Amino acid sequence: MSNLLEIRNISKSFGNKTVLKDVTFNVPSGSIVGFIGDNGAGKSTTFKTVLGLISKDRGTVKIFGKENLNKHAKSKEEIGVVFDAMNLPAHLTIKQLNKVFGKLFGSWDQDNFYRLVNSFSLPIDKKVNKFSRGMSMKLSVAVALSHNAKLLILDEATGGLDPSSREELLDELKSFVSKSNGGILLSSHIMSDVEKIASHLVIIKDGEILLNEEKNKVLESYAIVDIDEEQLTLLNKDIVVAKRDCGSYFSVLVSDKQKLLNGITAKTISIEEMSVFLTRSEK
Structure with a gap:
């Protein structure tokens, strides 16, 4: 099984505070990696380092076998990202967003986008800034799943959702992996979500990996x-x-x-x- 994401010994400090200490793990194709840790454990810093949003002090990050993601525009299109805070243009409607993303992504799948929007019961003519947090998260996931990404990086993507909506979203994530043989790195404070869909578990505390194991082995052994x-x-x-x-x-x-x-x-x-x-x- 090839690795879509390989993180090797990445470390990061802000001033005198070390926030990542030799963090190492993989996201293999066909896997959902549950990334678990308390607030401040280093999950979001890991995500931002992987995406090149902040620099790392040392270590390597390879996505699809390549370093320096910012130099590979095509590879960036093959990554779907959802952060806890929504990063979509707030003044646009879903209908307008569809047109924007159709021009932005060469592989934009309008049919799948509208399928997800309808499945998630999202209003297409309402401005995004009028959405609840749960609606915003569902929209972000719909976008991430609609440009033929191979790797999804999801930071608390089920936050703010009621149990029925979470179940629906998790089903879509499982379907994405089974159909595309893609991979997902998923952080969540909702352990039942992780237990339900993750194939691998990575637990981080104070910037250090405490556990990196296949979920089935953990539950069995x-x-x-x-x-x-x-x-x-x-x-x-x-x-x-x-x-x-x-x-x-x-x-x-x-x-x-x-x-x-x-x-x-x-x-x-x-x-x-x-x-x-x-x-x-x-x-």
Whole structure:
């Protein structure tokens, strides 16, 4: 499986504050990578660095195998981007936006755009600045899905949507990947969305990647065990991902519950529980 996006050891500081520390992960073709982390963890800075909106201090970013995205106009057209704050011209209507994007993108798909607009129940003659946040996010996703992009970079794209609208949008994202063999990098605070559609998980804390794994492996092999200090010393160190000192016992996240000692009971874990555990634990 080829990688649409390869991020290698990117680091970024603003003054004395380091916001990214050797961040490394891929977005393979045919994958949806759930990018998880608290506010301020480094998700948006990673996105902006990938897109060349801010400079990185070191490391490499390759999109479709190429560095320096700004030098490759054709490649830029093959990327669909949705940020938490909408970046569409606020004074235009959907009908007017369609004409603008028809001239802007050589591969603009008007039929698909209007299909999505109708599916998302968006008014075509209403100015964008009159849209609710949820409507604005749906419009941004409709645009991103309508110029034959290969890679989607979505920052909180399901924010502000009711459960029914989120379900509909997630179905469109899954359909995009299955039909085009494209890839999606998706950040979201809604763990049920990530768990529903992601094929890979990347968890970031304080600018550092804590987990980079296929979702199925996490759900099948990862677990939490509550053990005493003696059991902790006997535990295979290779499977310890993170631990928390709970006073009278230790709570430990392990990457392979099959390698646990007899007598230790493993608790299955959801993506949300694992995310919270990792971001509040010792490495």
